[in-house]
Amino acid sequence: MSSPPAISGLSMDTAKVKFGDLAYTNYYELFIKPSWGGVGSTGKAPFLEFIEKNKLSYNVDIDFITRELGILCSEAVLPASSYATSEVKDNFMGVTQEFAHTRLFTDIDLTFYIDRDYRVLNFFEAWMNYISGGGEMPLSSTPGYYRRFNYPNNYKNKDGVYIKKFERDFATAGERSVTYQLVNAFPKSMASIPVAYGGADLLKVSVSFNYDYYMVYREQAKDSTSTSTDNSIVTSESLNSAIKLGFPIPQLGPNNSNNN
Numbered sequence: 001m002s003s004p005p006a007i008s009g010l011s012m013d014t015a016k017v018k019f020g021d022l023a024y025t026n027y028y029e030l031f032i033k034p035s036w037g038g039v040g041s042t043g044k045a046p047f048l049e050f051i052e053k054n055k056l057s058y059n060v061d062i063d064f065i066t067r068e069l070g071i072l073c074s075e076a077v078l079p080a081s082s083y084a085t086s087e088v089k090d091n092f093m094g095v096t097q098e099f100a101h102t103r104l105f106t107d108i109d110l111t112f113y114i115d116r117d118y119r120v121l122n123f124f125e126a127w128m129n130y131i132s133g134g135g136e137m138p139l140s141s142t143p144g145y146y147r148r149f150n151y152p153n154n155y156k157n158k159d160g161v162y163i164k165k166f167e168r169d170f171a172t173a174g175e176r177s178v179t180y181q182l183v184n185a186f187p188k189s190m191a192s193i194p195v196a197y198g199g200a201d202l203l204k205v206s207v208s209f210n211y212d213y214y215m216v217y218r219e220q221a222k223d224s225t226s227t228s229t230d231n232s233i234v235t236s237e238s239l240n241s242a243i244k245l246g247f248p249i250p251q252l253g254p255n256n257s258n259n260n
Contacts, residue, residue, distance in 0.1 A: 028165045030073040030110065034062055035160030037153040046154045050130050058122040065123065072120055074204060075111035076163050079180055079214045082106065107188060107208050114193075114203040124207055127187050131155045156184040161209070175221045185211040 010018075036045040044052075051060055083100035091097060112120045132147040159181060166177035191206040 030070040031162040033160030035158045058126045060123045072113045077108040111206045161185040179217040181215045182211040
């Protein structure tokens with residue numbers, strides 16, 4: 001049997017090094033790419049065809065989704081997982097044991113600022129409407145109205161939702177960052193948005209996302225202009241939106257990943 005560990009002496013200099021080099025919560029960026037599945041009548045994904053068909057109603061296009069939506073994410077959550085276990089009592093007298101049998105990936109909540117044109121709100125309403133809008137009847141108050149759901153392959157974003165976590169000096173050589181990729185993500189629910197008289201505040205909407213599992217890309221900056229792995233991919237959409245709003249410019253490298 002191993003012996004209990006001894007108390008480790010921690011000098012002030014060591015404490016300054018350890019606790020002065022911690023990560024912060026406010027350096028991150030969300031990316032949503034047009035990776036919905038299926039092929040529609042025009043050769044595009046059916047959800048993207050739905051967006052284009054109802055562009056006048058929702059006032060949303062691909063340019064908004066890829067360039068502006070991620071920047072407007074005011075609060076994000078790094079995904080995590082847990083295990084479902086089975087309890088075993090008969091292996092040893094008086095000892096109860098648990099064994100893992102299924103890995104569970106919990107839903108995450110993302111909060112977005114709502115712009116003056118309500119395009120953020122319209123986009124998620126469009127996504128939610130498309131999920132349950134597979135019927136031929138348009139949404140109405142007519143008696144007998146029903147909903148038919150679309151195929152999951154058509155409304156799930158296969159591999160285009162990323163949450164990148166980095167630090168202030170992300171471009172310095174040797175600095176590390178992590179990118180979480182949600183696989184087959186879709187909005188499971190939208191929280192009600194309270195409005196009230198009185199002092200004004202910024203309008204936000206919280207969206208709960210479900211996904212099959214996530215993958216993690218652990219990256220390291222190679223020099224002062226790169227923060228990703230060897231075969232990194234940097235989208236002009238994310239760069240332009242970050243420069244325009246004065247945000248730090250993260251880079252994605254969806255290679256050298258680990259299925260987590």
